[in-house]
Amino acid sequence: MSAPVVHAHHAPEGFIRKWVFSLDHKVIGVQYYFLALFSVLVGMSLSLLMRFHMVHPEAKVAWFAKLWPTAAQGGIMTPELYLSLMTMHGTIMVFFVLTTAPQSGFGNYFLPIQIGAEDMAFPVLNMLSFWTTFIALVVMVAAFFVQGGPPLSGWTTYPPLSGIGPLAGPGEGLGQTLWIVSIAIFCGASLMGAINFIATIIDLRCQGMSLMRLPLTCWTWFVTAILGLLGFAVLLAAGVLLILDRSAGTSFFIPGGLLVSDQILTHKGGSPLLWQHLFWFFGHPEVYIAILPGMGVTSQILSTFSRKAIFGYRAMVYAILSIGFLGFMVWGHHMFMSGMSPYSAMAFSVLTMAIGVPSAIKTFNWIGTLWGGKIHFTTAMMFALGFVSLFVTGGLSGIFLGQPALDLYFHDTYFVVGHFHMIMGVAAIFGMFAGTFYWFPKMFGRMMNETLGKIHFYITFLGVYAIFTPMHYLGIAGNPRRYSDFTNFDFLGKLLPVHSFMTQAAYGTAAIQILFFINLFWSMKYGKKAPMNPWNSTTLEWTVPSPPPFDNFGGHHPVVNHGPYEYSVPGAPRDFIMQTDPVDVVANPPATSH
Amino acid sequence: MPSTITSDIIRPPSPPIEGGFGGGGGPDGRGASRRASMTGLMVLLAATTMAFAAFTSAFVVRRGISNDWVALPMPRIVWVNTAVLLLSSVLLELARRSLKSGRRAGFNRYWTAGTALGVLFLVGQAVAWLQLRAAGIFVATNPSSSFFYLLTAAHGLHILGGLSALIYVDVAALLLRLGPGKRTAVDVSAMFWHFVDGLWIFLMVLFLVWG
Numbered sequence: 089m090s091a092p093v094v095h096a097h098h099a100p101e102g103f104i105r106k107w108v109f110s111l112d113h114k115v116i117g118v119q120y121y122f123l124a125l126f127s128v129l130v131g132m133s134l135s136l137l138m139r140f141h142m143v144h145p146e147a148k149v150a151w152f153a154k155l156w157p158t159a160a161q162g163g164i165m166t167p168e169l170y171l172s173l174m175t176m177h178g179t180i181m182v183f184f185v186l187t188t189a190p191q192s193g194f195g196n197y198f199l200p201i202q203i204g205a206e207d208m209a210f211p212v213l214n215m216l217s218f219w220t221t222f223i224a225l226v227v228m229v230a231a232f233f234v235q236g237g238p239p240l241s242g243w244t245t246y247p248p249l250s251g252i253g254p255l256a257g258p259g260e261g262l263g264q265t266l267w268i269v270s271i272a273i274f275c276g277a278s279l280m281g282a283i284n285f286i287a288t289i290i291d292l293r294c295q296g297m298s299l300m301r302l303p304l305t306c307w308t309w310f311v312t313a314i315l316g317l318l319g320f321a322v323l324l325a326a327g328v329l330l331i332l333d334r335s336a337g338t339s340f341f342i343p344g345g346l347l348v349s350d351q352i353l354t355h356k357g358g359s360p361l362l363w364q365h366l367f368w369f370f371g372h373p374e375v376y377i378a379i380l381p382g383m384g385v386t387s388q389i390l391s392t393f394s395r396k397a398i399f400g401y402r403a404m405v406y407a408i409l410s411i412g413f414l415g416f417m418v419w420g421h422h423m424f425m426s427g428m429s430p431y432s433a434m435a436f437s438v439l440t441m442a443i444g445v446p447s448a449i450k451t452f453n454w455i456g457t458l459w460g461g462k463i464h465f466t467t468a469m470m471f472a473l474g475f476v477s478l479f480v481t482g483g484l485s486g487i488f489l490g491q492p493a494l495d496l497y498f499h500d501t502y503f504v505v506g507h508f509h510m511i512m513g514v515a516a517i518f519g520m521f522a523g524t525f526y527w528f529p530k531m532f533g534r535m536m537n538e539t540l541g542k543i544h545f546y547i548t549f550l551g552v553y554a555i556f557t558p559m560h561y562l563g564i565a566g567n568p569r570r571y572s573d574f575t576n577f578d579f580l581g582k583l584l585p586v587h588s589f590m591t592q593a594a595y596g597t598a599a600i601q602i603l604f605f606i607n608l609f610w611s612m613k614y615g616k617k618a619p620m621n622p623w624n625s626t627t628l629e630w631t632v633p634s635p636p637p638f639d640n641f642g643g644h645h646p647v648v649n650h651g652p653y654e655y656s657v658p659g660a661p662r663d664f665i666m667q668t669d670p671v672d673v674v675a676n677p678p679a680t681s682h
Numbered sequence: 683m684p685s686t687i688t689s690d691i692i693r694p695p696s697p698p699i700e701g702g703f704g705g706g707g708g709p710d711g712r713g714a715s716r717r718a719s720m721t722g723l724m725v726l727l728a729a730t731t732m733a734f735a736a737f738t739s740a741f742v743v744r745r746g747i748s749n750d751w752v753a754l755p756m757p758r759i760v761w762v763n764t765a766v767l768l769l770s771s772v773l774l775e776l777a778r779r780s781l782k783s784g785r786r787a788g789f790n791r792y793w794t795a796g797t798a799l800g801v802l803f804l805v806g807q808a809v810a811w812l813q814l815r816a817a818g819i820f821v822a823t824n825p826s827s828s829f830f831y832l833l834t835a836a837h838g839l840h841i842l843g844g845l846s847a848l849i850y851v852d853v854a855a856l857l858l859r860l861g862p863g864k865r866t867a868v869d870v871s872a873m874f875w876h877f878v879d880g881l882w883i884f885l886m887v888l889f890l891v892w893g
Contacts, residue, residue: 209718283725291718321729325736332832337822340744357748357825365743366736 097206099638109219111211112638116218117197118531123222124189127180128517130229132598134177139591141165141173143584145573159237159258168258170572171240175259176232178243179267182374183274184225186516190381191316192221192281194523195309197531199285201629202303204294204646206639209287213280220277227270236261242570244367247341247360251333255349265334268327275324278316285313294628296648300405301667303627303652304398307405308384311412315377318416319370326366333358361426368419375512376415379479380408382519383450386472389526390454392625393469394461395663397653399453407446407453414443424495433492440490447483451476462656466623467541471522474549475515481553482511485560500570503563506556514552521545524608529622533634534615540607544600551597558586624664627652631668716866723870727877730840734881737836738888741829745892754826754893757813763806764886770799771879774848774872781868790855797848800875804841807834826893833885840878847871 152160159169208214232238240259241250254261289310329340341363344356391398420436485507574580621630654665659674773796780788821831854860
């Protein structure tokens with residue numbers, strides 16, 4: 089057996105193989121990232137249209153009529169169109185942004201480098217996974233432009249409405265079919281991605297990279313991949329059943345004797361609740377698919393910019409694992425309203441509360457990491473701190489919603505909208521921003537502008553609180569969600585100024601994102617050249633040039649001797665020890681190490 | 683048969699260094715790609731299990747909540763198909779044993795026969811569908827027939843995937859291109875095939891007990 093030799097692999101030549109159908113995990117990661125950027129622009133525009141409509145339900149807008157000749161006749165948005173916007177906003181944001189960027193984007197780019205591998209385990213599968221996701225997005229966006237209008241059953245697509253077909257009204261024809269097809273394709277793509285992530289982490293770690301030396305980012309990508317694997321398989325199965333109900337006349341989810349548009353349906357005996365169980369068995373883990381990678385990035389960044397080891401590394405790992413495990417046992421808390429037995433509701437409630445324990449461990453350890461640290465307030469650090477803030481705020485309202493008695497009141501109000509946007513939406517988005525500012529130098533070889541970044545941070549941070557905090561009060565006041573127009577209800581009249589305020593806040597927050605896009609694209613071309621390790625970080629991606637060469641380590645096989653977060657170790661020559669530093673870098677090793 | 687290929691199969695040379703140490707388990711990075719393929723297979727099987735678990739729970743729940751379920755008259759040929767599928771798994775195992783002891787011709791014979799039986803199984807399933815159709819039982823006739831068509835189709839898709847892997851290996855073997863690097867393909871496709879075989883047994887039990 090010969091010793092490992094230096095054997096660098098060279099990138100393929102030619103635009104198509106290098107940038108389009110690339111097998112390189114870094115290019116695929118960037119492709120996913122830009123797919124998510126496109127999707128977030130679409131999703132955000134839809135939310136602005138919704139917020140506009142809520143405040144000006146009677147407004148006539150000429151280009152609405154042009155864009156949707158039937159759904160916005162004369163420029164006035166119909167309630168159905170509003171529901172379509174809501175459905176597409178939720179779907180695009182959840183699947184093509186929150187699932188795509190943190191896991192498939194950053195994970196694809198940095199997982200192999202952080203574990204010291206040349207690429208993912210199955211590069212062809214990786215490429216297929218991206219292009220399948222791309223097709224899913226194209227199909228989803230196509231649903232905007234089909235006869236009958238875009239789907240309007242919400243991102244949860246509850247039957248019977250979603251299972252009947254064109255008879256059920258606008259958007260229930262081809263639009264809804266495309267929605268299910270797109271999600272089924274997306275499930276396939278996610279399964280391919282999950283197989284790749286899990287095999288890569290288990291088998292391709294470099295010498296010395298034991299499980300307890302994995303950066304927390306890798307742990308979160310690993311657990312997220314497992315959640316995606318188990319969750320998307322179930323959603324795929326449920327989607328197939330729903331398609332059959334719509335097109336083959338089966339009755340899995342459609343009950344008997346339904347009268348729709350003056351016609352009695354021939355379906356009989358199905359159960360809409362069956363869909364809810366299958367959907368939320370996927371749907372709840374999906375929440376953690378969105379947030380876990382953000383937790384990983386936050387841990388990485390808080391430790392780096394506090395110049396301190398992460399507080400309680402093992403506790404963090406076990407917390408990630410238990411969040412993933414418990415995430416599969418709480419789907420019923422989305423269904424307290426369904427008339428389930430109070431005993432089941434209590435069981436789901438207790439399990440839901442139990443997730444508070446690992447979540448609190450994580451928050452406690454983040455604060456413990458900050459405590460007494462030499463904090464560097466970079467933009468990445470600000471967004472990571474913002475993540476912690478939003479995670480706590482969003483988590484606290486979850487404790488209310490986890491109580492069946494309270495949820496019966498809150499369930500169909502803006503309280504829920506405020507809750508899930510805080511914790512699943514903006515917290516995860518802040519994780520992506522943090523990751524972008526932290527890893528941009530590595531990905532594009534240049535630094536982002538810190539001043540623009542901080543302005544963007546402060547306004548976004550205040551903006552999202554201004555948008556989503558009032559929603560909790562609206563919910564307590566009984567403001568229902570999913571309504572397109574509140575002007576006709578006396579008891580909601582006094583709340584309209586709050587809606588107006590939220591709409592203004594949404595405009596402002598959306599506008600400041602332009603600054604982020606300017607910063608992103610300007611820095612790609614004109615930013616200051618980034619050194620190899622601009623943040624004095626410890627993990628493997630900072631041992632290679634920015635941007636990394638095609639095979640990441642130039643044919644070398646890195647050997648890891650240290651844990652991922654060895655900052656400010658007494659006796660070390662610098663205030664950080666890279667994972668690849670020699671074992672004896674510390675003259676007198678401290679008593680504790682990972 | 684050229685002797686070099688046979689001896690390669692018996693004593694494969696060390697695979698190239700691939701850099702995957704699985705966290706420092708082995709003394710060098712050899713065999714990472716094979717291990718990753720095995721892990722990938724297990725993960726794929728986990729996903730398939732979850733999808734069929736979802737179908738099964740839908741099956742059991744749908745059967746339990748309503749009174750419109752009529753037991754499906756199972757076409758007899760399904761029993762023959764079951765036997766064919768089981769036999770194909772046995773043949774693949776015999777093929778693997780032959781390969782291990784270096785009997786390439788035996789491997790080719792058994793593997794080709796196993797693959798052919800896999801195709802025969804699919805044909806048999808199609809016949810079962812035609813018989814049901816002739817008896818006037820369609821997808822939407824009853825939830826029991828919906829589930830029968832759905833589960834046999836979903837299983838059939840996995841059989842198709844498995845068959846393409848079996849055929850890939852078979853073509854490579856018949857063209858004498860089954861080098862040591864393809865040992866993983868042999869093992870992975872055989873293991874996947876055994877899994878869909880077991881899955882079919884499970885579905886048969888489901889149809890018989892609850893159908």
